Amino acid sequence: MVTLKELSRRGKELAPGHRACAGCMFPSIIKMVLNATDKPVVVANATGCMEVVTTIFPYTSWKVSWIHNAFENAAATISGVEAAYQVLKKKGKIDKDIKFVAFGGDGGTYDIGLQALSGALERGHDFLYVCYDNQAYMNTGIQRSGATPFSAHTMTSPAGKAIPGKQQKRKDLTEIVVAHGIPYAAQASPGYWADLVKKAEKAFSIKGPKFLNVLSPCPPGWGYPEEKGIEIAKLAVETCIWPLYEVEYGKYRITYKPKNKLPVIEWLKLQRRFKHILNNQKLIDEFQRQVDETWERLLKLEEATNK
Amino acid sequence: MRKVRMAFTGNEAVAYAMKQINPDVVAVYPITPQTEIMHSFSIYVADGEVDTNLVTVESEHSAMSACVGASAAGARVMTATASQGLALMHEILYIASALRLPIVMPVVNRALSAPINIHCDHSDMMGSRDSGWIQIFTENANEAYHSVILGVKLAEKVNLPVMIGLDGFIISHGMEVVETLPTEEIRNFLGERKPVYSLLDVDNPITVGPLDLQDYFFEHKRAQIEAMEEAREVIPKVHEEYNKKFETNLPDFVEPYKIEDAELGVIAMGSAAGTMKEVVDKLREKGKRVGLLRIRIFRPFPSGEILKYTKHLCALGIMDRAHSLSGLGGPLWTEVRSVFYGESCVPPDMNFIYGLGGRDFFMEDGEKIFDYLEKLVEGKEQSGSVKYIGLRE
Numbered sequence: 217m218v219t220l221k222e223l224s225r226r227g228k229e230l231a232p233g234h235r236a237c238a239g240c241m242f243p244s245i246i247k248m249v250l251n252a253t254d255k256p257v258v259v260a261n262a263t264g265c266m267e268v269v270t271t272i273f274p275y276t277s278w279k280v281s282w283i284h285n286a287f288e289n290a291a292a293t294i295s296g297v298e299a300a301y302q303v304l305k306k307k308g309k310i311d312k313d314i315k316f317v318a319f320g321g322d323g324g325t326y327d328i329g330l331q332a333l334s335g336a337l338e339r340g341h342d343f344l345y346v347c348y349d350n351q352a353y354m355n356t357g358i359q360r361s362g363a364t365p366f367s368a369h370t371m372t373s374p375a376g377k378a379i380p381g382k383q384q385k386r387k388d389l390t391e392i393v394v395a396h397g398i399p400y401a402a403q404a405s406p407g408y409w410a411d412l413v414k415k416a417e418k419a420f421s422i423k424g425p426k427f428l429n430v431l432s433p434c435p436p437g438w439g440y441p442e443e444k445g446i447e448i449a450k451l452a453v454e455t456c457i458w459p460l461y462e463v464e465y466g467k468y469r470i471t472y473k474p475k476n477k478l479p480v481i482e483w484l485k486l487q488r489r490f491k492h493i494l495n496n497q498k499l500i501d502e503f504q505r506q507v508d509e510t511w512e513r514l515l516k517l518e519e520a521t522n523k
Numbered sequence: 524m525r526k527v528r529m530a531f532t533g534n535e536a537v538a539y540a541m542k543q544i545n546p547d548v549v550a551v552y553p554i555t556p557q558t559e560i561m562h563s564f565s566i567y568v569a570d571g572e573v574d575t576n577l578v579t580v581e582s583e584h585s586a587m588s589a590c591v592g593a594s595a596a597g598a599r600v601m602t603a604t605a606s607q608g609l610a611l612m613h614e615i616l617y618i619a620s621a622l623r624l625p626i627v628m629p630v631v632n633r634a635l636s637a638p639i640n641i642h643c644d645h646s647d648m649m650g651s652r653d654s655g656w657i658q659i660f661t662e663n664a665n666e667a668y669h670s671v672i673l674g675v676k677l678a679e680k681v682n683l684p685v686m687i688g689l690d691g692f693i694i695s696h697g698m699e700v701v702e703t704l705p706t707e708e709i710r711n712f713l714g715e716r717k718p719v720y721s722l723l724d725v726d727n728p729i730t731v732g733p734l735d736l737q738d739y740f741f742e743h744k745r746a747q748i749e750a751m752e753e754a755r756e757v758i759p760k761v762h763e764e765y766n767k768k769f770e771t772n773l774p775d776f777v778e779p780y781k782i783e784d785a786e787l788g789v790i791a792m793g794s795a796a797g798t799m800k801e802v803v804d805k806l807r808e809k810g811k812r813v814g815l816l817r818i819r820i821f822r823p824f825p826s827g828e829i830l831k832y833t834k835h836l837c838a839l840g841i842m843d844r845a846h847s848l849s850g851l852g853g854p855l856w857t858e859v860r861s862v863f864y865g866e867s868c869v870p871p872d873m874n875f876i877y878g879l880g881g882r883d884f885f886m887e888d889g890e891k892i893f894d895y896l897e898k899l900v901e902g903k904e905q906s907g908s909v910k911y912i913g914l915r916e
Binding site: 256257258260267268271272273274276278279280281282283284285286288289291292293294295296297298299300301302303304306307310312314331332334335336338339 | 547548550574575576578579580581582584585586588589590591592593594595596597598600614615618722723724725728729730731732733734735736739
């Protein structure tokens with residue numbers, strides 16, 4: 217694996233002056249993912265916070281070739297770029313080895329962009345799709361998405377007197393992606409940087425479609441002090457709310473198993489969006505039940521695919 | 524130049540032009556009546572007759588999105604669609620043109636739902652008339668073939684995308700003789716695409732499609748408007764170059780047909796213009812001074828040409844194969860009227876809506892239009908009225 221020193225010197229991080237909120241996690245995610253390869257990269261970005269805060273004309277924070285097309289089509293856009301690359305390389309017009317990365321938030325990936333993602337994965341383009349999952353539509357002011365966890369308060373699933381936040385459990389996008397049978401899919405958290413970088417490195421070393429689902433804590437959306445981002449990103453893993461695992465050619469591997477699986481309340485209590493359920497044991501139990509169910513299933517999948 | 528006469532449907536002619544062009548990337552999704560274009564082209568790909576990377580996307584939205592990515596990466600890019608497919612692309616059409624990407628797209632004109640229908644009218648391309656694309660409406664398969672080749676040259680000259688309409692089933696599935704050009708000559712004429720910027724020029728990274736707010740958006744839109752105005756100057760030059768090189772006779776913005784000395788004139792687009800030429804000939808034999816102005820390029824709108832060829836008429840009929848549902852009539856008509864506004868001595872005019880959802884347009888229908896115009900001259904019909912031709916009412 218690349219050393220921390222080398223990682224910091226590869227120079228594909230965002231230029232200073234971008235407008236991401238203090239404590240936003242995705243600038244770090246971009247830095248870790250893009251610097252995991254020493255090859256040049258071309259990035260396609262879905263509409264969302266990342267696109268908005270990094271490119272207000274006439275400024276750009278991107279040191280690499282970058283394209284934003286629309287909200288739901290980052291995967292289709294990078295498909296086109298990659299298709300152009302393959303044919304122009306064959307024709308001898310390009311001789312460089314270039315890597316292709318698409319970034320989308322959970323809204324642009326779990327929801328409106330799911331079809332384009334599915335199509336691009338099925339067609340087998342050689343690219344890495346990175347979902348920075350901040351668990352709601354944050355760019356438009358915190359609305360629930362398919363990635364929003366059970367009971368979370370958002371502006372479209374508010375904690376009201378009759379309905380206490382989002383009533384549905386979150387969609388498991390990583391599993392949907394795995395079902396495409398692509399070479400590599402993984403979940404990562406910026407709280408575990410070495411794990412994240414290792415997964416990105418592995419993804420870049422494999423030909424074909426790859427997918428990384430990276431938890432991206434959001435201070436205004438989740439309601440926590442800016443300096444707590446990494447701590448919350450770690451706690452999501454320690455509680456098994458966000459398991460770190462990878463699926464390589466169908467084989468599951470949990471890359472980090474907490475020694476002491478913490479109760480979900482340890483993660484929930486740090487965030488304003490769950491404030492309304494902290495005294496509601498029934499809802500906390502349901503949250504815990506959902507997390508346990510997914511975790512148990514994951515353990516079984518790991519066992520079953522490694523026999 | 525050795526031209527080979529081939530029996531092609533419109534779709535086959537377009538696919539054959541695409542094969543001769545040999546684009547770098549084609550991203551397509553099936554839709555009736557466009558599908559045969561991609562069938563034929565897929566065979567060319569499968570048989571190794573082209574170098575094209577064929578991206579068989581999961582929707583038209585993704586087709587146009589992939590085209591944008593590929594074109595921004597410096598490739599020569601094409602797709603094709605119809606009706607609902609064009610509507611689904613709508614969002615990305617504006618992005619393709621504003622990013623100044625020379626994508627070329629045949630559109631096999633078909634009615635938009637609802638009610639669902641698979642046959643010809645122009646409501647699909649009329650729905651995207653303000654998306655910043657150059658729009659060409661062709662009269663027959665031969666013209667569609669040449670327009671696709673010319674479209675690539677034009678798009679890359681002005682850095683704007685071009686859509687080429689061919690009437691669904693009438694042109695797309697009708698067999699015609701097409702005078703095909705030698706492949707080598709076409710490729711020499713087009714040369715390689717030389718993009719101003721490319722995402723794949725990784726030593727000179729660029730940011731494409733940034734957020735553009737109150738302080739620059741307006742200037743960028745103004746620049747795009749300017750590009751369309753400049754295209755107006757380039758279009759005749761590219762046609763001249765094409766006609767000279769290939770010994771063809773492709774009209775640019777408009778095709779006047781016996782209208783210079785006519786008293787009654789009609790404006791039409793697409794395949795119905797062919798029918799109207801026959802009607803004009805028939806009525807001329809009877810001594811009636813009638814004529815036709817076919818509009819070939821709808822965007823940018825040929826205002827000057829329309830004035831030049833119709834101002835002298837005693838009455839003008841404007842045929843629309845679409846209705847705008849605006850309360851004003853057909854889209855072509857309202858635009859012609861806006862060209863007339865402020866001009867002195869323009870002819871009285873009527874709008875004729877015809878052929879929606881593939882309703883056949885017969886010569887008798889064309890004669891009926893001239894009957895109406897005669898009555899208009901006699902004061903028995905009102906200028907500014909809308910008539911429906913071939914409709915059971």
